[in-house]
Amino acid sequence: MEKLLDVKNLSISFETKKGIAHAVRNVSFEVYEGETLGVVGESGCGKSITNLAIMGLLPENAIVKADRLNFKGTELLNLNEKSWQEIRGEKIGMIFQDPMSSLNPCYTVEYQIDEVLKIHKPELNKEQRKEKVLSLLKDVGIPAPNERLKSYPHELSGGMSQRVMIAMAIACDPKLLIADEPTTALDVTVQGQILDLLSKLQKTKAMAVIFVSHDLSVVRDITDKIQVMYAGEVIESGSTEEVINEPRHPYTKGLLDSIPNFHKKNTELYSIPGIVPDLLNRPNGCQFAKRCFNRSDDCEEALPNIEQRDNRSLRCLHPVVTEGIKE
């Protein structure tokens, strides 16, 4: 399979009044065609920022550095605004966390989906575009799409809105879809439907998907591989199965242990103690050391290197030894 996205040593920092905040440090990953990558980590760990960098949507005070930020042979670093506009929406689609406020309240569903086609498919005429909008609405499972065309966002439920967002994002058959916590704001029942829809579309359209979530249990079902981020660094990655069944980094293990177990009543819920480090004033060594149950003195001396073995990578001096915890 062909390499779609190639990110090597991506660092993103922000100039703030208090100094420079290093939000993302030396993040490297690859996404192949048709593959689903899960990006996991708690709030503020740099998941969304990384993805905004891939879309070129970071705020103006962001400083982006990378050895490579390559999408299908195009170097994205220092791309001009015009070229970005050709990539956004056509080659890379994106959906966001809160579908209700991600749709423009002043325009109809039809207008907003049609807009993407107008920008990127100028060869289509009005009727062809309308036909395409209808078939997109059908693809994302909106009942009675003809009646929904003239609906405004406030007339739609959260799940419906997210379906419309997805229709917009896949309108030009992008090679890559970035889904930034697409189910976080939705009810659990609707969440399942949206996940099913995304994995169905991913297969039929042969898209690669970057699926960002703070919830490992959501990511588990639909991704091929996972990378776990902590304080702007990738600390562990590998195939979904391996990472979930044999977590090596204490943080990954902590995340897995934090998932409440529905079947075990009356047990205390697990949580990782402490808080994420201050991005303006990072510790020298391992960023997770202060919260880690497995730390020793050498952890806080220097930042551990990323160790690559087979398809897994790990940034830890004292990994957890697991003997294949299976459910």
Add this chain to the structure above:
Amino acid sequence: MKRFLVERLLQLIPTLIGISLFSFFIIRMVPGDPVLLMLGERGADPKIYMEMKSSLGLDRPVFEQYYSYMENALTGDFGKSIVSKRPVTSEFFARFPATLELGICAVLFAIILGIPAGVIAATKRNTPIDYILMGTSLVGFSMPIFWWGLILIIIFSVGLGLTPVSGRLSVIYDVEAMTGFMLIDSLHPDVLNEEGLAPFISAIKHLLLPTIAMGTIPLAVVARMTRSSVLEVLRAPYIQTAKAKGQSYFKVIWVHAFRNALIPIVTVIGLLFGSIITGAILTETIFSWPGIGKWLVASIHARDYPVIQGGVLFIAIMIITINFIVDVIYTYVNPRIR
């Protein structure tokens, strides 16, 4: 929509009764006597004074006066001016177009310059352009109309000799009042045949300074409101969605952000029409503009009760109507309340 219209019309009734009561009694509470003012305070013969008072109906109890005023008003008769002896209604409608023309020009001036200024300031936030635009608008907002009007006259009329000082049209032209709007009347085929475009240009020149004097404060309000409204909208997630679609920066601002930012701006523009009347009183006095502002001030000096009562009521109806139109526009701008 129909229900909305009917509701608004029903709300009109108590409002108008309230305003009629208010204008009727307030002016009678102000010291001063229209009959005395007409006869001159010295040497008024008590007999003539009483005769005149009863002929105007001012000797009757106040409540009786109000009752007959309302009775006549319901048939469309608002009485006659004590000073000019002409019906209040025709006096009003002879002057109203002049004020409306000036008011519309002033508000358009405010909108056409204020909205782009606000949007530019918002998109160039915290840059010198933003500081210059917002600083200027603060100065404009703080400018007293009477002073600003005089400064404009000194610069453009006295200094540069570009614009006339007073009135609506140069005296050498004779334009018949068809609609009362000079810009429209001067384009009437008869006028065009005889004088060409010259009267129209003269009308524009006469409008220029009063428009600027009256429109400066609304301009500042619109610019500041637009800036803060656009800034707020630019933070919304749907702006990021629009960018993620590959939409150009220009369209993200003008199609996605501006359309949403317009909702509070429309409300403010509606309210501005109300404040235009206050502006009209000052502006019309400075530029000798023959509108209702100047007329009302003169009537208050003369304690011309019927004119004040009728004039205030007409202005109230006008403002209510404009606000109603704004409400209707609002439902088109904001699909959530349709």
